[in-house]
Amino acid sequence: xxxxxxxxxxxxxxxxxxxxxxxxxxxxxxxxxxxxxxxxxxxxxxxxxxxxxxxxxxxxxxxxxxxxxxxxxxxxxxxxxxxxxxxxxxxxxxxxxxxxxxxxxxxxxxxxxxxxxxxxxxxxxxxxxxxxxxxxxxxxxxxxxxxxxxxxxxxxxxxxxxxxxxxxxxxxxxxxxxxxxxxxxxxxxxxxxxxxxxxxxxxxxxxxxxxxxxxxxxxxxxxxxxx
Amino acid sequence: xxxxxxxxxxxxxxxxxxxxxxxxxxxxxxxxxxxxxxxxxxxxxxxxxxxxxxxxxxxxxxxxxxxxxxxxxxxxxxxxxxxxxxxxxxxxxxxxxxxxxxxxxxxxxxxxxxxxxxxxxxxxxxxxxxxxxxxxxxxxxxxxxxxxxxxxxxxxxxxxxxxxxxxxxxxxxxxxxxxxxxxxxxxxxxxxxxxxxxxxxxxxxxxxxxxxxxxxxxxxxxxxxxx
DNA sequence: CGCCCCGTTGAGGGAGCTCAAAACGAGTGG
DNA sequence: CCACTCGTTTTGAGCTCCCTCAACGGGGCG
Numbered sequence: 275x276x277x278x279x280x281x282x283x284x285x286x287x288x289x290x291x292x293x294x295x296x297x298x299x300x301x302x303x304x305x306x307x308x309x310x311x312x313x314x315x316x317x318x319x320x321x322x323x324x325x326x327x328x329x330x331x332x333x334x335x336x337x338x339x340x341x342x343x344x345x346x347x348x349x350x351x352x353x354x355x356x357x358x359x360x361x362x363x364x365x366x367x368x369x370x371x372x373x374x375x376x377x378x379x380x381x382x383x384x385x386x387x388x389x390x391x392x393x394x395x396x397x398x399x400x401x402x403x404x405x406x407x408x409x410x411x412x413x414x415x416x417x418x419x420x421x422x423x424x425x426x427x428x429x430x431x432x433x434x435x436x437x438x439x440x441x442x443x444x445x446x447x448x449x450x451x452x453x454x455x456x457x458x459x460x461x462x463x464x465x466x467x468x469x470x471x472x473x474x475x476x477x478x479x480x481x482x483x484x485x486x487x488x489x490x491x492x493x494x495x496x497x498x499x500x501x
Numbered sequence: 502x503x504x505x506x507x508x509x510x511x512x513x514x515x516x517x518x519x520x521x522x523x524x525x526x527x528x529x530x531x532x533x534x535x536x537x538x539x540x541x542x543x544x545x546x547x548x549x550x551x552x553x554x555x556x557x558x559x560x561x562x563x564x565x566x567x568x569x570x571x572x573x574x575x576x577x578x579x580x581x582x583x584x585x586x587x588x589x590x591x592x593x594x595x596x597x598x599x600x601x602x603x604x605x606x607x608x609x610x611x612x613x614x615x616x617x618x619x620x621x622x623x624x625x626x627x628x629x630x631x632x633x634x635x636x637x638x639x640x641x642x643x644x645x646x647x648x649x650x651x652x653x654x655x656x657x658x659x660x661x662x663x664x665x666x667x668x669x670x671x672x673x674x675x676x677x678x679x680x681x682x683x684x685x686x687x688x689x690x691x692x693x694x695x696x697x698x699x700x701x702x703x704x705x706x707x708x709x710x711x712x713x714x715x716x717x718x719x720x721x722x723x724x725x726x727x728x
Numbered sequence: 729c730g731c732c733c734c735g736t737t738g739a740g741g742g743a744g745c746t747c748a749a750a751a752c753g754a755g756t757g758g
Numbered sequence: 759c760c761a762c763t764c765g766t767t768t769t770g771a772g773c774t775c776c777c778t779c780a781a782c783g784g785g786g787c788g
Contacts, residue, residue, distance in 0.1 A: 314684065332619060338638070340644050341645070342648060342649075342727040343726050344727050346648045346727065347648070348643065348644040348647045348648050350640055350643060360634060361633055361638070362634070363633035363634040363637045364637070366637060368637060368640065369640065373640035376726050380527045385706075392622050392626075395619050395625075398622075398625055398629070399619075401629060402625070402628060402629050402632060403590065405629060405633055406588055406589060406590035406632055407590040408636055409588065409590070409632060409635055409639060410589070410590045410591070410595060410638055412639035412640065413567070413577055413595060413596065413634065413639065414640065414645065415641055415643055416575065416577060416643060417569070417575040418647060419576075419643060419646035419647045419686060420572045420646045420683075420684075420685070420694065421569060421574070421575050421686065426687065457647075458647070459646060459647035459648065462564075472695075482524050490681035499569065499570050500569040500570050500571050
């Protein structure tokens with residue numbers, strides 16, 4: 275079942291979006307795209323939906339969620355402008371995707387893209403590279419979840435967000451403390467305390483709850499790698 | 502730098518190995534393979550080595566490891582007969598791979614396989630599928646590491662091992678309790694206590710430390726999904 | 729202005745970690 | 759066949775980090 279969302283069928287917008295993604299390499303793909311706008315908290319798809327589409331984030335932010343039977347939640351990844359989402363080994367999505375804030379994505383028909391990939395080796399290799407990069411991200415996240423302390427997790431998260439979306443040392447965190455906690459295997463309270471701790475240590479500055487500045491990148495990197 | 506290991510350049514052995522892997526679909530790949538034998542604890546490659554090869558496990562078992570600066574260890578995945586290992590987004594491996602027990606693998610030149618994949622769409626799609634499946638495994642593991650209790654982690658692990666390598670309900674665990682702990686984000690002692698707990702509850706039977714039998718698969722599945 | 733959601737802070741408790749010792753099992757040599 | 763060794767696993771006891779529960783504060787929006 276496809277989730278309801280504002281859809282505008284139109285040519286690919288000439289957004290200032292980067293990198294990392296097939297649309298940029300291969301003009302042919304652009305024509306397959308449909309622009310979709312999501313309001314805050316609106317689902318892009320749900321766990322178990324048929325995986326008929328790939329998506330690329332244009333603006334805003336998405337999170338992927340998995341729930342345990344008793345309600346415990348895990349946030350797999352945050353997707354920022356330029357990020358590609360929708361690869362799956364099965365015919366269904368195995369997690370939900372929701373908008374953290376108002377978000378615009380481009381939607382591609384999976385069947386069309388997969389068919390095109392057989393004719394355009396460059397597209398095929400790009401999709402393969404995206405899968406390998408996602409795997410690398412997941413492998414780092416597993417080390418974090420398996421072995422790092424709360425403060426180290428937050429340090430890693432801040433550095434990651436800085437690399438992906440920061441303007442210099444200023445970082446915008448569109449998601450809530452609860453989202454961050456569910457992503458890092460912590461509670462909201464522990465996330466809050468770890469931010470406070472890093473602030474006390476002079477490593478970061480809290481401009482507001484969703485805007486932070488890195489003060490000591492080396493200290494942050496040391497914490498993130500645990501030595 | 503390539504790790505030293507017993508290498509036998511020869512045609513692909515007619516092993517009774519499954520499934521899941523390119524070698525089986527595409528005869529051409531078999532000729533590219535070189536058989537490599539590893540003794541217990543011997544590294545197949547180290548973190549940071551140039552990623553010049555893909556591998557397929559024939560017999561035995563591998564583990565992938567990442568270390569934090571202060572020595573904390575994380576075991577990413579165990580690889581059993583039929584499993585494919587070596588996909589990476591970069592030119593280097595980002596984790597080490599070591600033999601849990603005496604292990605035989607087939608080694609493929611990454612360059613040759615990648616080149617062949619451009620000519621043989623089926624091979625390209627197979628590699629892509631392997632990457633997507635690995636991603637799916639990683640996503641499940643992140644939920645486990647982020648949100649499950651010790652007992653739930655062990656239940657999930659036992660079920661996973663039963664599906665992958667079990668003969669009926671009898672399971673062989675070639676790795677140590679420490680390996681299991683480092684894979685599940687626990688200590689060896691907690692792993693041992695969780696096994697004892699499941700035994701006390703009549704869910705599993707411990708034939709020996711490395712051989713267990715599932716007594717109540719439904720109870721195990723309930724625990725693994727937490728509800 | 730007042731409500732509500734989100735974030736912060738505090739106090740107490742618990743799941744899993746640490747440290748330590750004993751039990752076990754596989755391999756080795758007499 | 760037994761004695762000994764060495765690494766692994768089990769079990770116990772105490773501690774710690776993070777979770778839980780609760781109260782308070784602040785910013786955005788009706």
